[in-house]
Amino acid sequence: MRxxxxxxxxxxxxxxxxxxxxxxxxxxxxxxxxVRGELNVATLYGTTTYFQFDNQEMGxxxxxxxxxxxxxxxxxxxxxxPEFDRMLHWVHDGACDIALYGIPQSxxxxxxxxxxxxxxxxxxxxxxxxHKDTPPLKEISELAGKEIYINSGxxxxxxxxxxxxxxxxxxxxxxxxxxxxxxxxQIDKVACGEISYTIADSYLANVLKxxxxxxxTHLAIAEEEETAWAVNTLAPNLANALDEWAKKHPQTKxxxxxxxxxxxxxxxxxxxxxxxxxxxxxxxxxxFKRYARQIGWDWRMxxxxxYNESRFDTLATSSIGAQGLMQLMPRxxxxxxxxxxxxxxxxxxxxxxVRYIRTLDKSFxxxxxxxxxxxxxxxxxxxxxxxIHDAMALARKxxxxxxxxENNVKEMLRLKNDPTYYNDEVCRHGNFKAWQTIAxxxxxxxxxxIYQAVICLLYTSDAADDKA
Numbered sequence: 001m002r003x004x005x006x007x008x009x010x011x012x013x014x015x016x017x018x019x020x021x022x023x024x025x026x027x028x029x030x031x032x033x034x035v036r037g038e039l040n041v042a043t044l045y046g047t048t049t050y051f052q053f054d055n056q057e058m059g060x061x062x063x064x065x066x067x068x069x070x071x072x073x074x075x076x077x078x079x080x081x082p083e084f085d086r087m088l089h090w091v092h093d094g095a096c097d098i099a100l101y102g103i104p105q106s107x108x109x110x111x112x113x114x115x116x117x118x119x120x121x122x123x124x125x126x127x128x129x130x131h132k133d134t135p136p137l138k139e140i141s142e143l144a145g146k147e148i149y150i151n152s153g154x155x156x157x158x159x160x161x162x163x164x165x166x167x168x169x170x171x172x173x174x175x176x177x178x179x180x181x182x183x184x185x186q187i188d189k190v191a192c193g194e195i196s197y198t199i200a201d202s203y204l205a206n207v208l209k210x211x212x213x214x215x216x217t218h219l220a221i222a223e224e225e226e227t228a229w230a231v232n233t234l235a236p237n238l239a240n241a242l243d244e245w246a247k248k249h250p251q252t253k254x255x256x257x258x259x260x261x262x263x264x265x266x267x268x269x270x271x272x273x274x275x276x277x278x279x280x281x282x283x284x285x286x287x288f289k290r291y292a293r294q295i296g297w298d299w300r301m302x303x304x305x306x307y308n309e310s311r312f313d314t315l316a317t318s319s320i321g322a323q324g325l326m327q328l329m330p331r332x333x334x335x336x337x338x339x340x341x342x343x344x345x346x347x348x349x350x351x352x353x354v355r356y357i358r359t360l361d362k363s364f365x366x367x368x369x370x371x372x373x374x375x376x377x378x379x380x381x382x383x384x385x386x387x388i389h390d391a392m393a394l395a396r397k398x399x400x401x402x403x404x405x406e407n408n409v410k411e412m413l414r415l416k417n418d419p420t421y422y423n424d425e426v427c428r429h430g431n432f433k434a435w436q437t438i439a440x441x442x443x444x445x446x447x448x449x450i451y452q453a454v455i456c457l458l459y460t461s462d463a464a465d466d467k468a
Contacts, residue, residue, distance in 0.1 A: 027094045030237040039074040041065055042081050042090040043100035046182045048204055050078055050100065051433065058320055061100045064118055065229075068245050083153025088113055091232055098242070102201060102227035107155040117229035117242035118249075122201045124156060126219040127190050136216040143221070145169040148197045149186065151176055156199045159222055178418045184208060185417065188435040191215055201227075212439070279455050282312045284325065284346045291354040295361060300455060301374065304447040305381075306350070308440070314346050326353035360385060367403045375405040378444050379413070383437035386429035387416060393426035410438060 026032075033039055043050045043061060050059040057066075062078065069076040079096055081087035088103070088111040090096040099113060102120055126143070128136050137143065144167040150156050152175040164170045174195075176186070186198040187205065191212040200208075202224075205217040231238050274280040281288075281303050288306070292299035309327040310316040322329050323343040330340040336359065338352035360377045363385050367373040380388045391413035392402040400408040415421040416432040 027232050027234040028097065029235040030241050033074065033097060033238065034072060037073075037075060038077055039065075039069045039072075039098070040077045040079065040096045041098040041100045042079050042087045042096035044084065044087060044182070045080050045433065046184060046204075048207075050080065061102075061229075063319075064249075065098065065100055067249065068117075068242065071245065072241075083151055084155045085111065085153040088230065091230055094232060097231060097235070097238065099230040101229065102203075103230050104155065104225050104227045106222075106225060107158075108230065110158075112233055113230035114233045114236070114239045115226075115228040115230050116239035116246075118246045119226050119228040120203065121224050121226050122203045123220050123224040124159065124199050124222050125202045125205050125217045126221055127187050127198045127200050127205055128196065128216050128219070129190050129193060130214045130216050137219055140219070140221055141167075143167070143171050145172070146197055147172040147174050147195070148199065149174045149176055149189070149195045150199055151181065151186075154199075159199075163221070181417060182433055182435070185414075185433065185435045187212065187215065188414075188438065273451075273454055276454050281451060281455055282306075284312065284350065287347050287350045291350050294354055295358050296370065297357075297374065298448075300451040301444075301448050302350070302354070304444050304451055305353075305378070307447055308444050314344050314349070324349035326350060328352055328356070332356055357381065364388075369403070372403065372405060375441055375445070376409070378441045379405075379437050382440040383432065383434070384429070387413065387432040387434070387437075390416060390422075390427040390429050390432075394421060394424065397424070397426055405441070410441075413438065 028036070043059075045051060046059070048060045050057065050062040052058065057078065066076055078100075079090065081090060084101075084107070087099050087101060088108065091099045091113050092111050098117075102122060103113075103115060104122075105115065108115070126137060126148075130136060137146075140163065143163065148160060148171055150160070150173065157173065160171050160173050183198075183200050183204060186195075187200060187208050189195045190198055191214055199221065200217070202217070202220070205215075209215040209217055229242060231242070274282055281300070284306070285299070285303065288299040288302045292302045306312060306325045309322075310325050312325065314325055316325075316327065317323050318327055320329070323333075325346050326349050328338070328343060328349060330343070333340050333343055333349075333352045333356075336352055336355035338348060338355070342348045343352070357377055360380045361373065363380065364373050364376045367376055376388055388409070391409045394400075394412040394415065395402040395409050398412065400412065402409060412421070413432070413434040416427070416434055419431075421427065422431045
C-alpha cells in the first residue's frame with residue numbers, strides 16, 4: 001500500500017511537471033525557428049501524411065514539409081500524435097511548430113490555430129459497405145439510429161453531435177478502443193464487415209476505395225470546405241512563409257496522392273489481358289513461366305503480382321524508389337545479387353524478384369502448406385518478413401493457427417498497430433500499420449483467381465507448374 005501511494009504521488013508530480021512545462025513553452029515564430037535550426041511538426045500516422053517504409057520516412061504531407069524545411073536548411077523533427085485534437089493542442093501549446101494535416105476551418109474553434117500552407121478542399125463522407133441485400137444510405141436523415149465508429153479525438157465528433165440535434169433517434173457515436181487506428185484502417189474495418197460505418201475526408205476515401213470494391217463513399221455529410229496546415233496564432237511569420245512557399249509549389253492533393261501513393265487503379269480491365277483466346281497475359285509471360293518454375297509457383301501467380309505492382313510497366317518507379325515490373329527496391333535487388341542499373345529490364349527484374357521470393361520461402365519454411373505459404377510470402381514481400389513473423393508469434397500466443405493466414409495470422413497482423421500487441425514480448429519489430437499489406441495480399445490473390453479463370457492451364461507450357 002505504501003509503495004502504491006508513492007507511485008501515485010510520483011505520477012501526480014510528473015503529470016503536473018509535464019503540464020507546467022507545456023504551458024510555459026515559448027511560442028517560436030520563423031526567426032526563432034531559423035536560429036534553433038530545427039522545425040518540429042505534429043501529424044497523424046497515415047499514407048497521405050506520414051509513415052515509414054523500409055526505414056524511410058514517407059507521406060505526401062511529410063515530403064511537402066520536408067522540402068520546405070530543406071529550403072530553409074532546417075532539420076525536420078516529426079512527432080506523431082495519437083489523435084487529431086492532441087495534434088492541434090501540441091501546436092497551440094508551443095510543443096510543435098506546424099500541424100501537418102488537412103485541417104478544416106470548422107475544426108479549430110475549440111483549439112485556435114492559424115491555417116496556412118498548402119490548401120485543398122474536401123468534405124466528410126460516410127464510408128459504408130456495399131451489400132447486394134442492403135442498399136447504401138443516400139440521405140443524411142438515414143443516419144438516425146445508426147452506429148458510426150470514429151476515434152475519440154476525431155474532428156468528426158462535433159459534426160455528429162450537431163447532426164444529432166436534428167434526430168429523435170440519435171446517431172450512436174462509437175469510439176475505437178485503440179485511438180492509434182488510422183483512417184485507412186477504419187476504412188478497412190468497414191470493408192471487412194467489422195463495423196458498418198465510419199467517416200473520412202472525401203479525397204482520401206475516394207483514393208482508398210480503389211483498394212476496396214465493396215466500399216461506397218457517395219454520401220456527403222457536410223459541405224465542402226478548404227483545409228490546410230496550421231501554426232500557432234503567435235507565429236504569423238511562419239504562416240506567411242508557408243503560404244508563400246505553397247504558392248511557389250502548387251499541388252493538387254487528390255491527383256498527387258493518386259499518382260504517388262496509389263499509382264495504379266485496382267481494377268483489371270479486360271483489354272489488359274493480351275490474348276485470352278491464346279492464353280497470353282502479357283508480353284513477359286515467357287519470363288514468368290521460366291522463373292516461376294524455380295520457386296514452384298504457378299506462373300499466373302507471379303504475373304498477378306507483377307500486374308498489381310506495376311501494371312506490367314517495365315519503367316515504373318514508385319514514390320519510394322521501387323522499380324520495374326516487380327517494383328523492387330534497389331537495396332533489395334542488390335541483396336540478391338541483381339544489377340541495380342538494369343532493373344528496367346524485365347527479365348533482370350523478374351529474376352531478382354524470384355530470388356528474393358526464394359529467400360522469403362525459406363524464411364517461412366515452417367508453413368507446411370505451399371499454397372498457404374504463398375500468402376505469407378506475398379505479405380512479407382510487401383510489408384517485410386519481420387512483421388509477419390511477429391504476427392505468427394502473436395497467433396501462437398493467442399491460440400490461433402500460426403500457419404494459416406485467413407482469420408489467424410492476418411488478424412494478428414491487424415493488431416500490430418495496437419500497443420498492447422506490438423509491445424508484447426513476442427514481437428520484435430514494433431508498430432505496424434497492416435491495412436496496405438493485407439489489401440496487397442487480397443488483391444494479388446483476387447487477380448490470380450481472374451487469371452486462373454481466363455487463362456486455363458491448357459495454355460501453359462507446363463501444366464505441372466501449377467503448384468502455388
